[in-house]
Amino acid sequence: MTTKQGWIQRAATLKPSSGLYIDGAFRSARDGQTFPTVSPRDGTVTAHIAAAGETDVDDAVTAAHRAYEAGAWSRTDRRYRQDVLVRLSELILENVEELALLESTDTGHPISDALGVDVPSCARTFRWYAEALDKVYDDVAPTPRNALAIISREPLGVIGAVVPWNYPLIISAWKVAPALAAGNSVVLKPSEQTSLSALRLAELATEAGVPAGVFNVIPGLGHVAGAALGRHPLVDKITFTGSPEVGRYFQLYASESNGKQVALELGGKSPQVVLHDVGDIKACASAVAWGIFYNAGQTCHGGSRLLVDERVHDELLAEVIKVGRSLKLGDPLDPETQIGTIIDDTQLQSILGYYKVAEAEGITVASGGTQVRPDGVEGGYYLEPTVLDGVDNAGRIGQEEIFGPVLAVSTFRGAAEGIRLANESKYGLAASIWTQDITTAHTAARELRAGTVWVNTFDVADIITPFGGFKESGFGRDRSLHALDAYSALKTTWIHLGDAPLGDD
Template sequence: MDTRQDWITRANALSPKNDLFISGAFVPAESGDRFDTIAPRDGTVITTVARGQVEDVDRAVRSAASAFDSGVWSRSDPRHRQQVLSAFSDLILEHREELALLESLESGHPIGDALNVDVPTAARTFRWYAEALDKVYDEVAPTPRSAMATISREPLGVIGAVVPWNYPLIITSWKVAPALAAGNSVVLKPAENTNLSALRLAELAHEAGIPAGVFNVVTGLGNEAGQALGRHPLVDKITFTGSPAVGRLFQTYAGESNGKQVALELGGKSPHIVRADVQDLEACATAIAWGIFYNAGQTCHAGSRLLVHESIHDELLAAIIRVGSSLVLGDPLDPATQVSAIVSERQLERVLGYFDVARQENASFAMGGKRITPAEGLESGFFIAPTILDHVDNAGRIGQEEIFGPVLAVSTFSSDAEALALANDSEYGLAASVWTQDITLGHQLARSIRAGTVWINTFDVSDVIVPFGGFKNSGFGRDRSLHALDAYSALKTTWLHLGPDVLS
């Protein structure tokens, strides 16, 4: 089994591709400008990346539009696209260690999770959409006998995909796989912090047989490359995962340019409702701890609010602290690490700032609440101890704002009606969970919670087979499932006049 030192040695030997990927080749930004990509584990520079700007986005989009218009991919046989995407999935798995290392270095995600979860999930997503292509049928409408009308799906055109830094490979696959499967061309803009796995992914896609121009990657800053992609008149749809503020900007860009479609997933403040009759309190505590401390809490649907019945508050909180204290904090490149780094110094300072807010709001620190140095040689890395804030006012900033760090906010309730009101008292509506032995009541609560996903007696168990997205300020549109194929398609009606029924 590879050790921490093995992974560090591989990281030191890396020479990752760091230019733009346009028309099937790596090219520098026209300006020649570059920016640093930083390793969260120790704050060092991994490499410099091309700083794509308006002219580079234009080049990528025009390449994508030209490829789309040529029909080399957009009008290819679905079986051909199926074969190519399946080959792409195979290549992702063949390069599993390389992609996992790039992911871990840039995002701070534990190497064990990158290797065993992130890369296989991305590969499975591309394969799943490939396999779906010969199992999705179009429709024939119930017309009069004098006509026949078909309803068919056609690709939209050029898709601009803007993805976040917390799960780069997974979320990229959620957007790019169905978009390519449907026959579109894609311009991907990765987050500023995490570019290297996206660039390697595009190179592997080209190697698998995806034609030049069909899948392009423009690295750059959000207010430059991201805005240019959002405003480009040849982009037919923007799909974005990130903050509500930036999501609103993409709506503005669309409205001020060509009225392109926009699909947004904008984070959450997901609650656990734990009733007094929870059957397995230890299992519940384990799910809650992992749900907020996994990936250092940098998960859009992280279970960041615990709403617990007052009668079991002390017992459940003690159990969560036991689980949280047992998790191994360390170097992202250590296979034993379970909770690792915050993605950047900026995000670290943001999370630490909420601890001052917690004190102002009279929340108590049941666990954590400080910056840490988890391993030898990582004194300059970006790490925060898993933190639990008790006696949180759900109406305050700690109860309402997405902290995006390893911070659990705990509040109590005395009735189911109060629990439901607290759960829905949020601008977000991405996910939630209900813990109860009463399955009927659990279903009733699930139906009444305004969230895109509600788990009952579990948390964060999911798959590409089901849609993912939210209500309210968590955005609109859905990633994953067969519904995503429709999201990257346009419906076309073809009405054929047959004339009088000569056989009647």
């Protein structure tokens, strides 16, 4: 196993691909523009990435459309696509250390998580959708006897996928894998903070056998490349994960262009509702702490609100603080690190601004809240896990998505009040309920307005289940067979069989 020093040495000699990936090859932006990608580990520039302009976006979309129309991918036997995507999954795992280093360097994820979670999850997603292809059947409608109606699935065309910086490989795979499996062409626009792993993924896709033009990656600034992709008339669908503000822009871009489909996942303020009959306090505390502190709290469905019955508040809070303080915050390239960095200084300052809000609202800082820096690292963006107690659920700390390692704790008495507080949010991405009463658990799961509801656990997930939200958390679903359908168009073929009986030859 590579040591901390070994990873640091490998990172120092890293020379990642940094061009646009269009029509099966790397190239510079037409105007020669680039932007720096900065490692949150130490604030140093890892590479200068080609910045796609409107002309470059048009090149990528045109290549994707041309490939789709040619049919080298879109009209092939699904078993061919299956074999290619399985091979891509294998190549991802064969290059696990390279991809993990790119991901850790770019995002500040602990290298152990990049190796054990991010890259394997990406590979599994491509394999799962590949293996699903010969297990998804078309339908036959219940027509009258004189007709046959077949309902089949066809690819939509060109998919524009815009992904955030918090889980680049995982979220890219959620969108790219089902889109490719369904026979579409894809233009992926990664976040400008985290483009490196997406570029390598596209290169591996070509190596696996994905035809030129079918999978393109266009790094660039959101207001330039993202907007151009959203407005392009040859894009048939945009799938976006990010902030509600930017998500609404993509709805606007669709209306301004060709009325393309739009699927949005727009963040959350997910509650963990702990009732007085929670049972195993320590297990609950561990799930609560990991649910918000994992990836330094930069998770859209992170359990950022702890709504706890006042009868178990003190005991649970003490355990949550104990778990939070036990987590090792450190250098992402140290295999022992459990909590890595904030993505950049802008996000760090945004989080720190909420500490001033907490002070103004009279909220108690029960634990953490200090900027730290690991030994031997100069620069970087590190922040201790923070627990804020006595939060008004209706205040800014209780309502706004902080997107950092900050847990907001509020109390209630009785299940009805807990569920009411949980639902008093503009978001509805995820939630959990902690209780030993099976009736209460089922009732609460029905009442909680969220795309995923966990019972006596949190953030247990798999590609087999859909992921998405209610309310301002967006619409559409990543993962599961539902995502495969989302990148397909349903076609009805109605065949008239005639009214006369069969005759003799």
